[in-house]
Amino acid sequence: MDFRKEIGKLVSANFENLNEETILELLEVPPSYDLGDYAMPCFRLAKELRKSPNIIAQEIAENIKGSELFEKIENAGPYVNFFINKKVLSETVLKEVFEKKEMFGSTNIGKGQNVTFDFSSPNIAKPFHVGHLRSTVIGNSLYKIYNFLGYNSIGINHLGDWGTQFGKMISAYKRWGDDEALKKEPIKTLQALYVKFHEEAEKSPELEDEGRLWFKKLEDGDEEARQIWKRFVDLSLEEFNRIYDLLKVKFDYYTGESFYEDKMARIVDMLKEKDLLVESEGAYVVDLEKYNMPPCIILKSDGTTIYATRDITAAIYRKETYNFAKSIYITDYSQNLHFAQWMKVIELMGYEWAKDLYHASFGRVSTEEGRLQTRKGNVILLDDLLNKAIEKVKVIIEEKNPNLENKDEVAKMVGIGAVIYNDLSNGKMRDIVFNWDRMLSFEGETGPYVQYTHARANSVLSKAGHEITSDVNYSLITNDEAVNVVRLLYTFKDIVISAMEKNEPSFIARHVMDIAQAFNKFYHECPIIVDDKELQKARLLIVYSVATVIKIGLGLLGIDAPQKM
Ligand code: ARG
Numbered sequence: 001m002d003f004r005k006e007i008g009k010l011v012s013a014n015f016e017n018l019n020e021e022t023i024l025e026l027l028e029v030p031p032s033y034d035l036g037d038y039a040m041p042c043f044r045l046a047k048e049l050r051k052s053p054n055i056i057a058q059e060i061a062e063n064i065k066g067s068e069l070f071e072k073i074e075n076a077g078p079y080v081n082f083f084i085n086k087k088v089l090s091e092t093v094l095k096e097v098f099e100k101k102e103m104f105g106s107t108n109i110g111k112g113q114n115v116t117f118d119f120s121s122p123n124i125a126k127p128f129h130v131g132h133l134r135s136t137v138i139g140n141s142l143y144k145i146y147n148f149l150g151y152n153s154i155g156i157n158h159l160g161d162w163g164t165q166f167g168k169m170i171s172a173y174k175r176w177g178d179d180e181a182l183k184k185e186p187i188k189t190l191q192a193l194y195v196k197f198h199e200e201a202e203k204s205p206e207l208e209d210e211g212r213l214w215f216k217k218l219e220d221g222d223e224e225a226r227q228i229w230k231r232f233v234d235l236s237l238e239e240f241n242r243i244y245d246l247l248k249v250k251f252d253y254y255t256g257e258s259f260y261e262d263k264m265a266r267i268v269d270m271l272k273e274k275d276l277l278v279e280s281e282g283a284y285v286v287d288l289e290k291y292n293m294p295p296c297i298i299l300k301s302d303g304t305t306i307y308a309t310r311d312i313t314a315a316i317y318r319k320e321t322y323n324f325a326k327s328i329y330i331t332d333y334s335q336n337l338h339f340a341q342w343m344k345v346i347e348l349m350g351y352e353w354a355k356d357l358y359h360a361s362f363g364r365v366s367t368e369e370g371r372l373q374t375r376k377g378n379v380i381l382l383d384d385l386l387n388k389a390i391e392k393v394k395v396i397i398e399e400k401n402p403n404l405e406n407k408d409e410v411a412k413m414v415g416i417g418a419v420i421y422n423d424l425s426n427g428k429m430r431d432i433v434f435n436w437d438r439m440l441s442f443e444g445e446t447g448p449y450v451q452y453t454h455a456r457a458n459s460v461l462s463k464a465g466h467e468i469t470s471d472v473n474y475s476l477i478t479n480d481e482a483v484n485v486v487r488l489l490y491t492f493k494d495i496v497i498s499a500m501e502k503n504e505p506s507f508i509a510r511h512v513m514d515i516a517q518a519f520n521k522f523y524h525e526c527p528i529i530v531d532d533k534e535l536q537k538a539r540l541l542i543v544y545s546v547a548t549v550i551k552i553g554l555g556l557l558g559i560d561a562p563q564k565m
Contacts, residue, residue, distance in 0.1 A: 036081030053078035110151030123160030159256030167215025421447025
């Protein structure tokens with residue numbers, strides 16, 4: 001049942017000069033339910049119908065023939081407000097949740113379309129920082145949301161595994177490398193080597209040449225250079241994978257920057273052929289002055305390629321390989337210019353699909369003490385941070401529910417869930433702050449609060465001890481607390497779709513919070529296990545539907561929902 005369409009039919013049946021489509025376009029969801037479930041503003045009709053919006057709204061409201069789908073249709077100024085019949089609403093929504101279960105809200109609007117997600121993408125031999133965490137969490141959620149809507153999501157980890165810094169790292173490793181240390185703490189050791197290289201190069205500038213030479217060797221396929229580089233990549237990935245395991249994030253491809261090494265020459269030639277490359281101080285660039293941007297460098301003066309060259313090449317490769325309908329890149333906003341530049345280059349190359357490239361950028365992450373700085377100049381290690389969250393939850397569980405089964409497993413789900421929720425609950429562009437106590441609290445607008453609500457709903461279901469059925473008397477669902485819950489379940493589908501359209505997982509995070517809060521009010525006001533078995537059956541179905549939809553919503557955010565906690 002689609003109430004919007006029903007409104008469209010109803011109004012157009014009564015007004016010859018209004019077609020269904022126009023009506024659907026006009027319909028909005030009012031800010032509060034006092035104004036109805038849907039409202040139709042009539043401003044835009046005034047010109048065509050040659051009447052004031054207030055008069056139009058009044059006529060529509062007065063003339064619509066009764067439909068049992070709506071309890072009331074009334075006008076308020078220039079609006080027509082539609083109030084869905086509560087019984088019909090409950091019956092429609094709860095039956096559908098009951099039938100579709102964990103697929104409630106899923107559609108096939110994306111059928112047959114590939115969407116690529118370039119996310120996480122940390123740099124080899126460098127720490128995985130909170131910015132990468134945010135990219136990982138947002139990217140993973142978008143991946144799931146698109147899949148849920150029938151698209152074929154393709155997750156790509158565009159590792160930073162190429163560039164002149166690797167020559168320096170090889171040179172430093174050959175000079176001062178300690179194999180034991182490298183095995184034990186790869187990234188820390190490589191970081192230190194890199195720092196040492198720069199310190200030493202200040203004193204002996206010839207080191208820089210050595211570094212360049214090693215990068216040249218690496219590019220030319222020298223076996224030793226390749227072996228050392230490969231080792232750096234493998235060891236770094238081991239560290240990154242620890243984080244991906246904790247977050248349960250998977251990629252379809254780990255095609256880092258090095259993957260495009262042998263594919264760039266063709267692209268550089270194409271840029272030349274299309275007359276887009278100009279020489280500037282020995283480098284080759286695409287001039288973007290007309291678009292108010294600095295030039296996009298393609299080849300540096302020593303002939304080597306850069307980050308942007310690889311992004312342009314990767315985009316073309318992905319179009320040719322996956323023929324994506326959309327290609328989405330998730331990084332923080334400090335890279336806005338970089339993405340705007342190279343995406344413009346794709347457009348200038350004449351590719352009409354440039355419009356399908358999206359840079360979904362996000363805000364910065366900080367702690368209350370300031371930006372997440374490290375111990376000694378490098379960034380807080382991410383797996384430390386995640387493990388700290390898990391440890392903190394363990395302490396809370398010991399305190400509140402020491403007899404819980406699978407304590408460790410639950411602590412992991414909740415600790416990680418708290419970090420992910422904290423990350424996704426604000427709009428992408430908002431800067432976010434890590435505040436441990438707030439984030440891990442079971443009250444307030446946190447991940448654990450939503451998870452706890454889900455577990456509470458489950459515990460009610462198991463206490464009730466009998467089967468859930470959708471064969472209930474829906475006219476018993478009348479009080480506001482219950483109907484509010486049902487309304488939120490009803491709008492869940494629309495929310496998932498807008499989250500996809502805007503690339504905003506926060507819409508879903510917000511919505512599961514609304515459901516959890518509405519449920520807790522309902523739970524507080526309406527006893528569920530009662531003598532009136534008919535009423536109990538109806539209320540249990542609400543509880544079941546809430547548990548189901550929260551679990552789906554959390555799942556789309558990449559958060560587990562433990563049965564008990
Ligand atoms: N490795 C980059 C960084 O850590 C992020 C890469 C994002 N993806 C891309 N295609 N440029 O900042």
